[in-house]
Amino acid sequence: MIGRLNHVAIAVLDMEEALKVYRDTLGGIVSDKVAQPDHGVSTVFVELPNTKIELLEPLGENSPINKFLERNTQGGIHHICYEVDDIIAARDQLVANGARILGDGEPKIGAHGKPVLFLHPKDFLGTLTELEQA
Protein backbone atom coordinates (compact mmCIF):
# COMPACT_ATOMS: atom_id res chain seq x y z
CA MET A 1 0.00 0.00 0.00
CA ILE A 2 2.49 2.68 1.05
CA GLY A 3 4.72 4.09 -1.64
CA ARG A 4 7.24 6.93 -1.50
CA LEU A 5 7.87 8.93 1.64
CA ASN A 6 6.44 12.24 0.45
CA HIS A 7 7.74 14.31 3.37
CA VAL A 8 8.67 14.53 7.01
CA ALA A 9 7.02 17.48 8.76
CA ILE A 10 8.82 19.38 11.52
CA ALA A 11 6.80 21.82 13.61
CA VAL A 12 8.74 24.98 14.46
CA LEU A 13 8.05 27.95 16.68
CA ASP A 14 9.62 30.51 14.39
CA MET A 15 10.28 30.05 10.69
CA GLU A 16 13.20 32.49 10.63
CA GLU A 17 14.98 30.41 13.26
CA ALA A 18 14.12 27.23 11.35
CA LEU A 19 15.59 28.70 8.16
CA LYS A 20 18.79 29.52 10.00
CA VAL A 21 19.06 25.82 10.85
CA TYR A 22 17.96 24.24 7.56
CA ARG A 23 19.18 26.81 5.03
CA ASP A 24 22.19 28.36 6.72
CA THR A 25 23.58 25.65 8.99
CA LEU A 26 22.58 22.48 7.13
CA GLY A 27 22.83 24.03 3.65
CA GLY A 28 19.41 22.85 2.50
CA ILE A 29 17.57 24.20 -0.57
CA VAL A 30 14.44 25.86 0.77
CA SER A 31 11.24 27.09 -0.88
CA ASP A 32 9.53 30.37 -0.21
CA LYS A 33 7.33 30.55 2.87
CA VAL A 34 3.67 30.05 1.98
CA ALA A 35 0.73 30.86 4.25
CA GLN A 36 -1.85 28.07 4.25
CA PRO A 37 -4.75 29.67 6.14
CA ASP A 38 -7.02 26.68 5.47
CA HIS A 39 -4.55 24.52 7.38
CA GLY A 40 -3.56 26.99 10.11
CA VAL A 41 0.13 26.84 9.20
CA SER A 42 2.77 28.49 7.10
CA THR A 43 5.03 26.09 5.24
CA VAL A 44 8.54 25.99 3.87
CA PHE A 45 9.79 22.93 2.02
CA VAL A 46 13.40 21.78 2.18
CA GLU A 47 14.10 19.98 -1.08
CA LEU A 48 16.31 16.92 -0.60
CA PRO A 49 17.45 14.71 -3.51
CA ASN A 50 14.93 11.99 -2.61
CA THR A 51 12.17 13.60 -0.52
CA LYS A 52 11.18 16.80 1.29
CA ILE A 53 11.20 18.21 4.79
CA GLU A 54 8.09 20.31 5.49
CA LEU A 55 8.69 23.03 8.07
CA LEU A 56 5.41 24.03 9.74
CA GLU A 57 4.92 27.29 11.63
CA PRO A 58 1.63 28.09 13.38
CA LEU A 59 -0.65 30.52 11.54
CA GLY A 60 -3.58 32.11 13.35
CA GLU A 61 -4.94 31.50 16.82
CA ASN A 62 -6.29 28.00 16.32
CA SER A 63 -3.40 26.40 14.53
CA PRO A 64 -3.60 22.59 14.69
CA ILE A 65 0.07 22.46 15.67
CA ASN A 66 -0.29 24.70 18.74
CA LYS A 67 -0.85 21.81 21.14
CA PHE A 68 2.13 19.93 19.76
CA LEU A 69 4.31 23.01 20.27
CA GLU A 70 3.05 23.40 23.84
CA ARG A 71 4.30 19.88 24.56
CA ASN A 72 7.42 20.21 22.41
CA THR A 73 8.65 23.66 23.22
CA GLN A 74 11.63 23.53 20.87
CA GLY A 75 9.67 22.06 18.00
CA GLY A 76 9.96 18.52 16.74
CA ILE A 77 8.92 15.99 14.15
CA HIS A 78 5.16 16.34 13.78
CA HIS A 79 4.21 13.73 11.19
CA ILE A 80 5.36 11.66 8.24
CA CYS A 81 3.53 11.38 4.93
CA TYR A 82 3.41 8.38 2.60
CA GLU A 83 2.12 8.41 -0.96
CA VAL A 84 -0.58 5.93 -1.97
CA ASP A 85 -1.94 5.25 -5.45
CA ASP A 86 -5.60 5.33 -4.45
CA ILE A 87 -6.43 7.09 -1.20
CA ILE A 88 -10.02 5.80 -1.01
CA ALA A 89 -8.93 2.19 -1.51
CA ALA A 90 -6.15 2.69 1.04
CA ARG A 91 -8.56 4.17 3.57
CA ASP A 92 -11.11 1.40 3.12
CA GLN A 93 -8.42 -1.26 3.54
CA LEU A 94 -7.07 0.41 6.69
CA VAL A 95 -10.51 0.77 8.22
CA ALA A 96 -11.24 -2.90 7.43
CA ASN A 97 -8.04 -3.69 9.37
CA GLY A 98 -9.37 -1.77 12.37
CA ALA A 99 -7.27 1.39 11.97
CA ARG A 100 -8.77 4.75 12.78
CA ILE A 101 -8.79 7.79 10.48
CA LEU A 102 -8.77 11.27 12.03
CA GLY A 103 -11.64 13.67 11.41
CA ASP A 104 -14.66 12.51 9.44
CA GLY A 105 -12.68 9.95 7.48
CA GLU A 106 -13.03 11.79 4.18
CA PRO A 107 -9.91 13.00 2.32
CA LYS A 108 -9.21 16.73 2.43
CA ILE A 109 -7.13 18.73 -0.01
CA GLY A 110 -3.72 19.06 1.60
CA ALA A 111 -0.95 21.62 1.41
CA HIS A 112 0.19 20.17 -1.94
CA GLY A 113 -3.25 20.38 -3.54
CA LYS A 114 -3.81 16.62 -3.40
CA PRO A 115 -6.23 14.54 -1.30
CA VAL A 116 -4.82 13.58 2.10
CA LEU A 117 -5.91 11.69 5.21
CA PHE A 118 -4.38 11.55 8.68
CA LEU A 119 -4.24 8.22 10.51
CA HIS A 120 -4.62 7.92 14.28
CA PRO A 121 -1.20 7.92 16.01
CA LYS A 122 -2.37 5.29 18.50
CA ASP A 123 -2.85 2.81 15.66
CA PHE A 124 0.50 3.67 13.98
CA LEU A 125 3.23 3.31 16.60
CA GLY A 126 2.66 6.68 18.25
CA THR A 127 3.34 8.38 14.92
CA LEU A 128 0.96 10.82 13.26
CA THR A 129 0.86 9.40 9.74
CA GLU A 130 -0.49 11.19 6.66
CA LEU A 131 -1.44 9.50 3.42
CA GLU A 132 -1.38 11.53 0.22
CA GLN A 133 -2.77 10.51 -3.15
CA ALA A 134 0.28 10.15 -5.41
Add this chain to the structure above:
Amino acid sequence: MIGRLNHVAIAVLDMEEALKVYRDTLGGIVSDKVAQPDHGVSTVFVELPNTKIELLEPLGENSPINKFLERNTQGGIHHICYEVDDIIAARDQLVANGARILGDGEPKIGAHGKPVLFLHPKDFLGTLTELEQA
Protein backbone atom coordinates in the same frame (compact mmCIF):
# COMPACT_ATOMS: atom_id res chain seq x y z
CA MET B 1 25.71 20.01 3.12
CA ILE B 2 22.80 17.62 3.68
CA GLY B 3 22.03 15.17 0.90
CA ARG B 4 19.50 12.33 0.78
CA LEU B 5 17.24 11.49 3.68
CA ASN B 6 18.75 8.12 4.57
CA HIS B 7 16.01 7.07 6.99
CA VAL B 8 13.41 8.04 9.53
CA ALA B 9 13.72 6.04 12.76
CA ILE B 10 10.63 5.06 14.74
CA ALA B 11 11.13 3.69 18.26
CA VAL B 12 8.73 0.84 19.08
CA LEU B 13 7.98 -1.10 22.24
CA ASP B 14 7.49 -4.42 20.51
CA MET B 15 8.75 -5.33 17.06
CA GLU B 16 6.03 -7.90 16.43
CA GLU B 17 3.40 -5.22 16.96
CA ALA B 18 5.37 -2.84 14.74
CA LEU B 19 5.51 -5.45 11.97
CA LYS B 20 1.75 -5.88 12.17
CA VAL B 21 1.46 -2.17 11.44
CA TYR B 22 4.16 -1.71 8.79
CA ARG B 23 4.10 -5.10 7.06
CA ASP B 24 0.52 -6.27 7.48
CA THR B 25 -1.55 -3.07 7.69
CA LEU B 26 0.53 -0.65 5.59
CA GLY B 27 1.86 -3.32 3.21
CA GLY B 28 5.51 -2.30 3.55
CA ILE B 29 8.46 -4.44 2.46
CA VAL B 30 10.38 -5.24 5.63
CA SER B 31 13.85 -6.65 6.28
CA ASP B 32 14.70 -9.35 8.80
CA LYS B 33 15.08 -8.22 12.40
CA VAL B 34 18.75 -7.73 13.29
CA ALA B 35 20.12 -7.42 16.83
CA GLN B 36 22.61 -4.55 17.13
CA PRO B 37 24.07 -5.14 20.61
CA ASP B 38 26.65 -2.37 20.15
CA HIS B 39 23.77 0.08 19.73
CA GLY B 40 21.34 -1.37 22.29
CA VAL B 41 18.60 -1.88 19.71
CA SER B 42 17.18 -4.42 17.30
CA THR B 43 16.35 -3.03 13.88
CA VAL B 44 13.97 -3.76 11.03
CA PHE B 45 14.07 -1.64 7.88
CA VAL B 46 10.97 -0.83 5.87
CA GLU B 47 12.13 -0.35 2.28
CA LEU B 48 10.26 2.46 0.53
CA PRO B 49 10.88 3.42 -3.11
CA ASN B 50 12.90 6.50 -2.11
CA THR B 51 14.12 5.97 1.48
CA LYS B 52 13.79 3.70 4.51
CA ILE B 53 11.95 3.60 7.79
CA GLU B 54 14.11 2.17 10.59
CA LEU B 55 12.08 0.46 13.31
CA LEU B 56 14.02 0.42 16.60
CA GLU B 57 13.21 -1.94 19.47
CA PRO B 58 15.14 -1.76 22.76
CA LEU B 59 17.79 -4.45 23.23
CA GLY B 60 19.30 -5.03 26.66
CA GLU B 61 18.83 -3.14 29.90
CA ASN B 62 20.59 0.08 28.96
CA SER B 63 19.11 0.69 25.54
CA PRO B 64 19.56 4.32 24.46
CA ILE B 65 15.90 4.43 23.41
CA ASN B 66 14.49 3.42 26.83
CA LYS B 67 14.09 7.01 28.03
CA PHE B 68 12.36 8.01 24.82
CA LEU B 69 9.92 5.10 25.23
CA GLU B 70 9.24 6.08 28.84
CA ARG B 71 8.15 9.50 27.58
CA ASN B 72 6.44 8.17 24.46
CA THR B 73 4.65 5.10 25.70
CA GLN B 74 3.23 4.13 22.31
CA GLY B 75 6.49 4.70 20.47
CA GLY B 76 7.16 7.55 18.09
CA ILE B 77 9.56 9.11 15.64
CA HIS B 78 12.97 9.01 17.31
CA HIS B 79 15.31 10.64 14.78
CA ILE B 80 15.95 11.45 11.14
CA CYS B 81 19.18 10.74 9.28
CA TYR B 82 20.69 12.76 6.44
CA GLU B 83 23.55 11.64 4.23
CA VAL B 84 26.62 13.84 3.87
CA ASP B 85 29.55 13.39 1.51
CA ASP B 86 32.23 14.00 4.13
CA ILE B 87 31.20 13.56 7.73
CA ILE B 88 34.34 15.15 9.19
CA ALA B 89 34.01 18.25 7.01
CA ALA B 90 30.28 18.41 7.88
CA ARG B 91 31.00 18.13 11.60
CA ASP B 92 33.69 20.80 11.51
CA GLN B 93 31.41 23.18 9.63
CA LEU B 94 28.54 22.58 12.07
CA VAL B 95 30.74 23.09 15.10
CA ALA B 96 32.09 26.30 13.55
CA ASN B 97 28.46 27.43 13.27
CA GLY B 98 27.96 26.80 16.99
CA ALA B 99 26.04 23.51 16.75
CA ARG B 100 26.64 20.78 19.30
CA ILE B 101 27.49 17.16 18.48
CA LEU B 102 26.40 14.44 20.92
CA GLY B 103 28.97 12.25 22.67
CA ASP B 104 32.65 12.95 22.14
CA GLY B 105 32.13 14.46 18.71
CA GLU B 106 33.87 11.65 16.88
CA PRO B 107 31.95 9.58 14.29
CA LYS B 108 30.95 6.06 15.32
CA ILE B 109 30.14 3.15 13.04
CA GLY B 110 26.36 3.09 12.79
CA ALA B 111 23.81 0.37 12.18
CA HIS B 112 24.59 0.46 8.44
CA GLY B 113 28.36 0.03 8.90
CA LYS B 114 29.09 3.66 7.99
CA PRO B 115 30.38 6.54 10.12
CA VAL B 116 27.60 8.49 11.84
CA LEU B 117 27.20 11.42 14.20
CA PHE B 118 24.20 12.61 16.19
CA LEU B 119 23.49 16.35 16.45
CA HIS B 120 22.00 17.95 19.55
CA PRO B 121 18.20 18.24 19.28
CA LYS B 122 18.25 21.65 20.95
CA ASP B 123 20.27 23.02 18.04
CA PHE B 124 18.11 21.36 15.36
CA LEU B 125 14.48 22.34 16.01
CA GLY B 126 13.87 19.80 18.77
CA THR B 127 14.75 17.01 16.35
CA LEU B 128 17.40 14.38 17.03
CA THR B 129 19.33 14.51 13.76
CA GLU B 130 21.83 11.90 12.57
CA LEU B 131 24.40 12.43 9.84
CA GLU B 132 25.72 9.43 7.95
CA GLN B 133 28.66 9.36 5.57
CA ALA B 134 27.12 8.63 2.15
